[in-house]
Amino acid sequence: MQSDPSATSPAASGGDPLGSAAYYQDVRTRRALAFLLDVVVVGVLCLGAGFLVLLLGLFTFGLGWFIYPILWQAVALVYAAITLGGPRSATIGMRSAGLELRMWNGGRPDALIGAMHTLLYWFSVTLLTPLVLAVCLFTPRKQLLHDLILGTVVINSAVTDRDSGGR
Numbered sequence: 077m078q079s080d081p082s083a084t085s086p087a088a089s090g091g092d093p094l095g096s097a098a099y100y101q102d103v104r105t106r107r108a109l110a111f112l113l114d115v116v117v118v119g120v121l122c123l124g125a126g127f128l129v130l131l132l133g134l135f136t137f138g139l140g141w142f143i144y145p146i147l148w149q150a151v152a153l154v155y156a157a158i159t160l161g162g163p164r165s166a167t168i169g170m171r172s173a174g175l176e177l178r179m180w181n182g183g184r185p186d187a188l189i190g191a192m193h194t195l196l197y198w199f200s201v202t203l204l205t206p207l208v209l210a211v212c213l214f215t216p217r218k219q220l221l222h223d224l225i226l227g228t229v230v231i232n233s234a235v236t237d238r239d240s241g242g243r
Contacts, residue, residue: 113169160190
């Protein structure tokens with residue numbers, strides 16, 4: 077059955093499962109809001125992890141306290157790997173903003189892709205300045221540099237819920 081190229085339904089995008097513009101509507105704004113919420117969530121998780129490291133340091137006569145310099149990076153990396161690689165393919169911030177991470181072919185990422193997504197984001201922003209975030213202004217799917225490298229896209233989860241009839 078031939079699909080109508082003028083149709084706006086995501087299902088009408090032919091061989092590209094995520095080719096419809098509906099998947100990317102307001103993604104940039106929502107992604108920025110999700111990032112801010114995730115910073116707060118990671119901060120709260122760091123407080124809890126910091127208390128555990130404090131106790132660990134007491135039991136190891138101070139050796140456990142050597143974890144403190146890398147604590148927030150480790151917490152953020154584990155948080156991203158578990159949430160992005162999980163069944164919802166989204167961090168808590170992304171879920172609240174109605175977003176999810178998908179592979180370019182529509183599949184869900186695993187924990188390794190979730191961790192790599194976070195690492196490449198921080199490396200690109202750190203090494204190439206935050207101006208690298210302007211890449212999303214010039215890509216049709218509003219992808220950032222690390223999205224392009226990994227073959228991932230951030231999409232509106234409401235569109236996928238509508239297409240699949242809910243979860």
